[in-house]
Amino acid sequence: MEQTKAVAALAALAQDTRLSVFRLLMQTGPDGMIAGAVAEAMDVPPSTMSHHLAKLEQAGLVMSWRTSRLIHYAADYAGIHALLNFLMADCCRGDPNACADLLSAITCSASPEGAGV
Amino acid sequence: MEQTKAVAALAALAQDTRLSVFRLLMQTGPDGMIAGAVAEAMDVPPSTMSHHLAKLEQAGLVMSWRTSRLIHYAADYAGIHALLNFLMADCCRGDPNACADLLSAITCSASPEGAGV
DNA sequence: ATTATATTTCTACAATTGCAAAAATATCGA
DNA sequence: TCGATATTTTTGCAATTGTAGAAATATAAT
Incomplete structure (x- = not known):
């Protein structure tokens, strides 16, 4: 993923309604x-939602x-995957331990505040 | 992490210079x-960079x-961790297999295009 | 063909954001 | 204290974005 696409994806997510829709x-x-x-779920007019969905899709x-x-x-799993990978590229100076701490607790299921990893 | 903070973090990253600085x-x-x-590394005036850094820090x-x-x-690892977790919360309807596919290949090291996961 | 439903495109306007020069602030060395 | 260096705050403007009503488009049923 190039920088330009990453910025577009982040901008698409950086808005209240769209972030809720994506999640x-x-x-x-x-x-x-x-x-x-x-x-209807987001309680916004269809034309407004159409714009938001188009922006998410274009991203x-x-x-x-x-x-x-x-x-x-529907969510495009490959898209979010590419974005996350771009954000983390070459991080931690390649130190696997630091990376492990950072990534290990990212899960698809809910992470209740008190839950130990 | 609440929605409002997530939007702020994504907006902070959704800008060319700031995304480069974060990475x-x-x-x-x-x-x-x-x-x-x-x-100097980003080749922007100090005042402009000060704004960008302040926005990243506030996020x-x-x-x-x-x-x-x-x-x-320096990067705030806890911050990016919280953001990623918020994005992925409750995804895949809790299906661990789908989640595994989505997350397994996210690494801190570079992912060369041809590299198998 | 005509009507109804679902969604998008067009349009306009208020609000936000990116940018960088100029001025202000903070710290250090002499 | 004074001047030099590092960074932030102030300021103003151009550009972008969010919003939603109205019109247009696509599909289906009668």
Whole structure:
């Protein structure tokens, strides 16, 4: 991933509604949700949500497909993966121990505040 | 991490100069760099860099300390950790297999294009 | 064809952000 | 104290972004 794409992806996520949408779609899984349902869930007008979804899609963070009149949106796992990898590239001066501490506790499941890693 | 802080952190990273600075400091390690050296490395005026560094620090992504006239900046590993965890929270509907695929190949070292995971 | 539904594109405006020169602040050495 | 160095704060402007109503487009049902 190049810098320009990373900036676009981060900018797409750096907005309240879009960050919520992205996390919602991450949690929803590969089947995704239809555009209207996303707009309703976030309580914003369809035209506004359309803009946000387009920005997320252009950033490579979500993908869409059509079934008849409905347009489905789902998280693009490869996209978020590429972004995270770009952020962490060559970090810790290559020290595996420091890296392990940093990455080990990143999980897909919720991390309750008190939970030990 | 709450949503508001996550948006601030993502916005801090969603800018060309700041993203480069963050990655530079991630790679530099805990000793960090002095402000002037960062400005010089990025080829921007000190006042501009001061703004960028302040934004990164306010977002919890870098930390600073002073030794005499010099101010050191270094990556805040806890901050980036919290952000990544927030992004991935409850993803994949809790399916560990999907999560494993998503996270396994995120490494601190460089990932050459051809390298198998 | 006509109507209804789902979504996007167009449009306009308020609010935010990036930028860097100039001035101000902090620390050190003489 | 005075001058020199390092960094931040102030200031102002151009550019970008978020927002949502209205119009346009795509699909389906009658």
